[in-house]
Amino acid sequence: MKLWEKGIPVNEAIEKFTVGKDRELDLYLAPYDILGSMAHVTMLESVGLIEKEELPVLLEALKKLYRQAADGNFKIENGVEDVHSQVEFLLTKELGDLGKKIHSGRSRNDQVLIDLKLFTRDAIKGIVLSVEQVIETLLAKSEENKDVLMPGYTHLQVAMPSSFGLWFGAYAESLADDLELLLSAFKIVNQNPLGSAAGYGSSFPLNRQMTTDLLGFSNLNYNVVYAQMGRGKMEKIVSFALANIAGTLSKLAFDVCLFNSQNFNFVSLPPEFTTGSSIMPHKKNPDVFELIRGKCNKIQGVPNQITSVVNNLPSGYFRDLQEVKELFLPLFSELDNCLSVAGLALGKIVVNKNILSEEKYNYLFSVDEVNRLVVEGIPFREAYKQVSEKIGKGEFEPVKEVVHTHEGSIGNLCLDKISAKKTQVIEAYRFERMEKAINKLLS
Structure with missing residues (x-):
């Protein structure tokens, strides 16, 4: 038919x-x-x-x-x-x-538009809830390990003292910001295109505000031509927001793989979260995080694929847009799966609490030594020169006590502020409005 x-x-x-x-x-x-x-x-x-x-x-x-x-x-x-x-x-x-x-009073054009909008609203809600769970896990791990120091790196060179509190908390705040971008995308999604028909409206006296209210949309796509132009644009905007979340997960996964290696030995995973080798009996591979990295990198390529399909289309409907469905619809379940597994594995990570006892990390404390001399009244550039000379002569003796007190530092992680930021952005989605409308429609 x-x-x-x-x-x-x-x-x-x-x-x-x-x-x-x-x-x-x-x-x-x-x-x-x-x-x-x-x-x-x-x-x-x-x-x-x-x-x-x-x-x-x-x-x-x-x-x-x-x-x-x-x-x-x-x-x-x-x-x-x-x-x-x-x-x-x-x-x-x-x-x-x-x-x-x-x-x-409608066309398959505005039917598929409304279907995609309703599907995407629900799918975004699922992603938001999954991201929230990962943030909560990261904040809990940050609090649990707030006093455990680790090396910080720039250029993959030993740089300054960091902590597992900072490391876990950094990814929690990154994901909270990713939810801000997704919220912007959600606002684009949460507008009703129904009644635009084939993209040029209808001679029937349709009540588009009524369907907007019935379906719990926050607004209308008013212009019927623009409503049709939103096909492809909406998917592109949302996929960029999802790719941002995937980017955070991918970076986190890379860190875990690096820190889990014997050369670093910062963290370890329980045996049941690793896989082995067919010929090397000692191997415990972090495959779960390697696959999260690979899948999330694949997700980050989707916005470019969608852009390639839609970027040279004029106004009006074209069958090219069918190709976008294949790229877009499975995106949510793939990302949600990565979030679910990441949250599970992160909760089981064990951190090494004695990393900085190794001599190779002594120079981490050189900046703190410079700052100590500055507090004693020595100009910064002179203090820098004195510490540099000691390092050059092999005479530098680190004081392995870190006193960082400003907001967001080792001694003041601001985890409550990051949690509040997360809560505030999630509340701004107002999922309850759309849920109430749909429940009423189905009752």
Whole structure:
């Protein structure tokens, strides 16, 4: 079944090529297509395009389909082109001509737009909750190890004293900032495109504010041409925000792999979190973090792939946009999986508490020695020269006591402030608004 069929069969090879993976990918969108249809038919009744007594019949049938989709039992049958066609086919099969009324005032163009927006809103919520759990794990590990010193590096050269409190806390705050960028993307997502039809509106007196409220959107995509132009743009913006989170995870994973190596020996993983070698019996490989790094690096390439598809398209709809689905829809589950495994493994990391006892780390304390001399009244440049001369002559004796008190330093990690930053940004998403609207629509 095709919503656009005119009785002329399409060449079999052309049909296979143009449908592509739509049937498979549209299963991601099935519950959201049904929710969009529920809001749309409710609005159609309000403007007189569906009879009052027809609306509850349609809504009940759509709710039944929604439950199937939510339970994973919705299927797109062979010969049916996409999720939109399948929903209309099933409604028509059950309700006859009444099922054929639901497409009035819309196009598959704004149907897929609303499906993608609703799917992405929910998927972002899942990512935010997963990031929050990783942040909480990192903050707990930071507090637990706040007094354990470790080397800090610049240029991969021993630089200044750091601590595991600083290291864990750094990634917690990085992820909190990543949620800020994702919030900006979420605001772009959380605008209703329904009613833009094929990108040029409708001669029907549609009430677009009504569907906006029914679906819990914070705003409308007002201009109908721009609503269609948002296809591809929205996915690109969101994928950049997700890539930012993946970038933080990838950097963290690289650190763990480096610090876990025998040459560093800063951290270790329990045996059950490592893998072995087929010929080297001593190996305990941090494969979990290597795979997090690899998967997150792959995720960071997706924005460029989406950009390559959409960057030279003029206004209006083009079938090229179908390719974006294949890149975009699986992105959330891949990143969420990385976040889940990262949080689990980070909670089990054991830190080496005696790293700085090794002589090779003595020079970490040279800056603190310079600063001590400055406090005694020696000009900084002169103090720097004195310590440098001692190092050159092999006479430098470090004082391995670190007194850093300013905000964000070893002695003042500001973990409560980082936690507050995380909480504040998550509250700004206002997920409860969209949840309340959807629950009301389904009740």
